[in-house]
Amino acid sequence: MKTNTGAVLVVDDEKTIADGLRLTLESEGYAVHTTGSVRDALAAFAQCEAEAAIVDLMLPDGDGLNLTRELRRRDPSLQVIVITAYGSVRKAMEATKGAGAFHVLEKPFDPDELLGLVRSALDHRRLVVENTNLRRRLADRAADSEILGQAPGIQRVLETVAAVADADANVLIIGESGTGKELVADALHERSRRRGGPWVKINCAALPKDLIESELFGHTRGAFTGATSDKTGLLEEADGGSLLLDEITEMPAELQAKLLRVLEERAVRRVGAAKAVPVDFRLISSTNRSPEAALREGRLRQDLFFRINTVSIDVPPLRERREDIPILVRAFLERYRAKHGRDVGGIEPEAYRRLLSYAWPGNVRELQNALERAVLVTRGPQITLEDLPEPFQGADTEPGVAPTVAPSEVPVGSLEEIERASILRALETTKWNKQAAAALLGLRRPTLYSKMRKHGIPQRRP
Incomplete structure (x- = not known):
């Protein structure tokens, strides 16, 4: 028994042919549902989630071409193989072009040829689905990353992004929660010379305090209880790209000192390691607090503030x-x-x-x-x-x-x-x-x- 995956709908009113197709396909591991009419095929299609269909050109209650059109209307990624004993070139051309069939196969056919066509049809469907999903993700990403607005405050943000994106200067983005600070950070990275490198985002408020050092700096095997293997920290993962430290004022003060050392030396030393590893990233930080208030309250080290605040961008509230x-x-x-x-x-x-x-x-x-x-x-x-x-x-x-x-x-x-x-x-x-x-x-x-x-x-x- 082979282990092919995929569901195939077989539509043929000749029971011997339908049963033969079912046995051939099931022997290769496919899930098969057989019907003998247009009406039954449409009802079955609604239930069986077929990825490919084998449709006879002539059916007792309709035309296989019309069925093909309807099936593909319901699922444009469905691949249909039309089989026919009526070797009409015109019908075959209509099937492949007008109705959107994947292939036309004339009876009698070789079972191995049919299996090859089914494999190709399913491969083609997977490619179509992947491309569709990719286009959807890219469209969503483009929509989600668009900074919209014509107010003077948001225009100043856009102008600053355009001016500093391609520089390696550290940027601090300041704004209330929900104003779009991450969109601004995305724009800075996507318009920079580092856009082809890693884009690592760290929410300092979301990392557990007992794990944040290991997550940021990494660790060596045996550095502490539970460290069963070496771990690359997020600062290392950002090498060659950009690093976003979201809500940086929530980072513990002792780790702020370690981060300052990384920024000064351009090197990271994992927890438990004897030597530091060189790193090269562009730092973008954000906070929903007033930096001045964070400094007064001891939430942000003054020396670190000067290092991360080469350029500041204030995102206005709505x-x-x-x-x-x-x-x-x-x-x-x-x-x-x-x-x-x-x-x-x-x-x-x-x-x-x-x-x-x-x-x-x-x-x-x-x-x-x-x-x-x-x-x-x-x-x-x-x-x-x-x-x-x-x-x-x-x-x-x-x-x-x-x-x-x-x-x-x-x-x-x-x-x-x-x-x-x-x-x-x-x-x-x-x-x-x-x-x-x-x-x-x-x-x-x-x-x-x-x-x-x-x-x-x-x-x-x-």
Whole structure:
């Protein structure tokens, strides 16, 4: 018995042929489900999760080509092999091109040839699935890594990133939780000369205090109880790339001293090791605390602060860049309705006014989570106030937090209208310089052109 994996649907109304195909495929380890009609095939396909199908061209209740089209409509990665005793060249061409069949095989056929085709079909399917998943991951990564906004504060962030990304200077990113500090760090690495090297992220607040030294610096076998083998630390793993120390003020003071030594000597000594290992990485740190307060409270060593703070980037809270909320709402709404396959066309006016008047103590992350939740729970074509999280239900703002803008001051209009107005405002501000307007809006230039066409905005100033 061979150990091939994969489920195959066989559709042939001649029982002897269907049984023969089943026995041949099962002898090679495949899971096989046989049917003899279009109707039964569609019912079986919904249950058996087939990865490949062998379909007879002529079936008692329909055409094998139409069945092939329907099966591939339901699962575009499904690979279909059409078998026929009717050696029509026209039909064969239609099967492979029009219906999307993987191959056409004429009866009678050699079982070994069929098995080879099934293996090739499943290999092709795996490749298609891998490529689809990769494209989805890259699209998600691109969407998640895009820093959106046109407010002056976020534009200063983008300008600083562009100015220092390709340098090796240490950078300290300062901002409240949820403002997008990690996105800024990602942008610094991706635009640097080290983008082809490792990108190691360490959340200093998440590492247990009794393990943080070993995780950061590594250890040798026998260095302490439980150290049964050598371990490479995260600082070593960052060699040749960039290192993010997230929430650096949460690192124990004694380890801050060791980190300072690493930065000064450009070498790491594992716990229990006699010699240090040279390392070369670009350090990016972040904190949600005021560095001055952290220094006063003893949470951050002054000598380390001077070393990590060659360049500082302050990421503004969302309440200080509320003009960016329409842009962020549109981006998150489009992202999550595509991700979850929900037909959500917009947001009802009252719900939208609450989004714009809310204080957002959790910043962009809170807005992102609120929009994803609303897309998932809404039952209609538009998000309503009831679809938003609890803090939005009882009042215009979060209890105990002053509104950033009175509800009467919130601009009226749909998301489409506000997006169009934002683009026109950016174009006017930049005297219709498309590249500058795209940068102001936090968009790529092709995206700006696409949105201008969508909103009927001319390419030249009227």
